Amino acid sequence: MHAHYAAPLFALALPGLLLLSGCPAPKGNEPGVMSSDDDDDEASTGWIEPDPDEPEMATTTTGAEESEEGGSFIIPPEEPPPSCDVWTQDCPGGEKCMPWANDGGNQWNDLKCVDITDNPAQPGDPCTVEGSGVTGLDNCDLGSMCWGVDGETNTGTCVAMCAGDQRAPFCEDPDASCVIVNDGVLTICLPSCDPVLQDCGQGEACYPVNGVFTCAPDASGPDQGVFGDPCEAINTCDVGLFCAPAEAVPNCQGSLGCCSDFCDLTGVDPDDDCSGAAEGQECLPAYEEGDVPPGGEHIGLCTIPAS
Numbered sequence: 001m002h003a004h005y006a007a008p009l010f011a012l013a014l015p016g017l018l019l020l021s022g023c024p025a026p027k028g029n030e031p032g033v034m035s036s037d038d039d040d041d042e043a044s045t046g047w048i049e050p051d052p053d054e055p056e057m058a059t060t061t062t063g064a065e066e067s068e069e070g071g072s073f074i075i076p077p078e079e080p081p082p083s084c085d086v087w088t089q090d091c092p093g094g095e096k097c098m099p100w101a102n103d104g105g106n107q108w109n110d111l112k113c114v115d116i117t118d119n120p121a122q123p124g125d126p127c128t129v130e131g132s133g134v135t136g137l138d139n140c141d142l143g144s145m146c147w148g149v150d151g152e153t154n155t156g157t158c159v160a161m162c163a164g165d166q167r168a169p170f171c172e173d174p175d176a177s178c179v180i181v182n183d184g185v186l187t188i189c190l191p192s193c194d195p196v197l198q199d200c201g202q203g204e205a206c207y208p209v210n211g212v213f214t215c216a217p218d219a220s221g222p223d224q225g226v227f228g229d230p231c232e233a234i235n236t237c238d239v240g241l242f243c244a245p246a247e248a249v250p251n252c253q254g255s256l257g258c259c260s261d262f263c264d265l266t267g268v269d270p271d272d273d274c275s276g277a278a279e280g281q282e283c284l285p286a287y288e289e290g291d292v293p294p295g296g297e298h299i300g301l302c303t304i305p306a307s
Contacts, residue, residue: 100136206237230254248303250279263300273301
């Protein structure tokens with residue numbers, strides 16, 4: 001399976017959803033997800049949290065460099081590109097406002113203006129990126145970006161950015177939900193889904209984001225993401241699981257949370273869907289009473305009830 005670049009979908013407070021607000025965003029220089037023991041994954045997935053014990057690699061040089069003649073000269077630091085507003089798309093004509101990683105890392109943390117290519121791809125069309133999925137350089141049209149990028153081929157699919165503004169965001173596609181992550185840097189429309197049915201495409205899973213369930217890349221990797229594994233972001237659990245607070249999962253060793261199962265409240269015995277039922281887990285409603293959206297009555301979360 002090829003690696004994908006995608007936003008870390010943090011376990012933020014999710015209005016209307018129970019139990020999912022117990023996982024705070026990871027601490028550190030930039031939000032991240034669980035580190036991988038596989039060095040190859042670190043180079044390609046876009047999901048690796050920097051090791052805090054390793055010194056940062058400088059991206060510019062401000063000190064003296066030796067010239068071929070033996071002297072030295074000063075290389076001034078590169079001026080960062082000015083930021084822009086992804087909601088108003090306030091870049092000059094022929095450019096668009098795009099999220100990117102301004103520190104050479106693997107996660108989007110800033111916005112910049114980039115050129116719109118000739119004959120740009122539209123939402124739903126195949127797309128390509130330059131360099132990696134976090135450079136902000138792609139061939140999608142204004143108001144869209146290349147998502148689910150394959151780390152080997154640099155290809156993905158254009159998705160629309162959210163319309164409206166941060167206080168009232170919406171998606172023009174009625175079957176999509178607006179996802180706002182990375183401190184508001186990333187604002188994209190992703191397909192709505194059912195976490196019990198797990199009706200997303202290959203390589204994706206149905207996760208809770210911003211109080212709704214949307215399809216996002218499964219970033220758990222080949223050796224992590226099963227029931228009970230530590231997690232720091234919602235989409236670092238396997239298909240059919242979510243990142244639950246540590247106290248909701250038996251014997252959880254994660255500092256923020258561990259992966260647990262979704263379950264079907266309308267089943268004959270919903271608790272049968274819970275891997276940790278024998279250790280105290282129960283299938284409880286995902287939504288608070290009065291906040292259940294149409295079609296969400298059956299969605300349950302496997303958790304140890306609060307005492």
